[in-house]
Amino acid sequence: xxxxxxxxxxxxxxxxxxxxxxxxxxxxxxxxxxxxxxxxxxxxxxxxxxxxxxxxxxxxxxxxxxxxxxxxxxxxxxxxxxxxxxxxxxxxxxxxxxxxxxxxxxxxxxxxxxxxxx
Amino acid sequence: xxxxxxxxxxxxxxxxxxxxxxxxxxxxxxxxxxxxxxxxxxxxxxxxxxxxxxxxxxxxxxxxxxxxxxxxxxxxxxxxxxxxxxxxxxxxxxxxxxxxxxxxxxxxxxxxxx
Numbered sequence: 494x495x496x497x498x499x500x501x502x503x504x505x506x507x508x509x510x511x512x513x514x515x516x517x518x519x520x521x522x523x524x525x526x527x528x529x530x531x532x533x534x535x536x537x538x539x540x541x542x543x544x545x546x547x548x549x550x551x552x553x554x555x556x557x558x559x560x561x562x563x564x565x566x567x568x569x570x571x572x573x574x575x576x577x578x579x580x581x582x583x584x585x586x587x588x589x590x591x592x593x594x595x596x597x598x599x600x601x602x603x604x605x606x607x608x609x610x611x
Numbered sequence: 612x613x614x615x616x617x618x619x620x621x622x623x624x625x626x627x628x629x630x631x632x633x634x635x636x637x638x639x640x641x642x643x644x645x646x647x648x649x650x651x652x653x654x655x656x657x658x659x660x661x662x663x664x665x666x667x668x669x670x671x672x673x674x675x676x677x678x679x680x681x682x683x684x685x686x687x688x689x690x691x692x693x694x695x696x697x698x699x700x701x702x703x704x705x706x707x708x709x710x711x712x713x714x715x716x717x718x719x720x721x722x723x724x725x
Contacts, residue, residue: 502651526711537615538701538716545711584653588711597642597661597705597712598669601654 495520497587499602506575507610513560514570514605516585522546524590527561527568528599533581541583544568546590575609582606614638615717617702623723630689632720634702641707643685644714645669645677648699657700660685661707692724 496519506512518527529541544552544561551559556576560569572579585602618633636643642661646654646669656669658677666677674696678686685704689696702717 497653499653530714537718538703540713543711543713590711597644597707597714598656598659599654599714601646603651603653 495522495587495589495600497585497600497602499583499585499605501605502603503606503608505608505610506572508575508577510575511571511573512575512607514572514583514585514607516568516570516602518566518568518585518587518600518602520566520587520589522589526588526590527559528586528588529557529559529570530584530586530601531579531581532584532604533578538584542570572607577609577611580607580609615702615704615715617700617717617720619720620718621721621723623725624689624692625725626693628689628692628724630692630722630724632687632689632700632702632722634685634687634704634717635683636685636702636704636715637683638704638715639682640704640715641682642705642712642714643679644703644705645675645685645687646701646703647671648701648719654701657687692722694724696722697724698722 532538556573586599615636644659645657660679676688703714705712705714
């Protein structure tokens with residue numbers, strides 16, 4: 494069974510600064526996907542960024558980037574130039590690749606509440 | 612845009628009542644999921660469905676059942692609501708066959724059982 498751990502229940506950052514959210518996972522799978530999802534207050538959860546384990550290059554999406562350390566089973570999210578709209582709960586999630594087919598069953602971490610202060 | 616809707620944002624029910632939570636998606640996704648979200652526990656999968664009339668138990672199926680009679684609709688049923696089922700319930704959908712496929716979430720239903 495896979496587990497995903499987010500050890501930071503809450504984080505805060507000043508607007509325009511950079512913040513890093515941590516995520517570790519445990520699996521015996523060799524190929525898998527990792528995700529960061531964002532849940533703004535009273536709004537729907539949306540995908541921020543995804544990483545496929547066999548790709549060595551870290552994924553980036555505008556101000557969002559990841560530091561994927563496969564050997565350490567670590568998958569942190571860096572948010573650069575933080576904006577007030579980044580205030581949300583962030584979830585790290587894992588899914589095994591399962592030979593190219595999957596029912597899409599994600600395993601989520603506990604979540605980190607990020608507050609961006611003006 | 613993908614749209615996943617849930618029948619209620621807030622719901623208050625009494626212990627022992629039968630509760631139906633409805634979820635509808637408009638993107639012709641095969642996969643649909645029901646999660647519950649609790650503080651400090653993240654999202655936990657209750658049930659999922661990969662096709663009409665097909666269902667699989669997730670990690671915490673006890674006390675719940677599901678129904679999927681049409682591709683776009685996935686219902687979560689609490690046969691006899693209990694106070695420990697007070698929670699936020701999230702529905703999601705995704706394409707089948709793509710392990711890295713994005714899951715699209717509904718707005719959630721905050722259920723209180725008194």
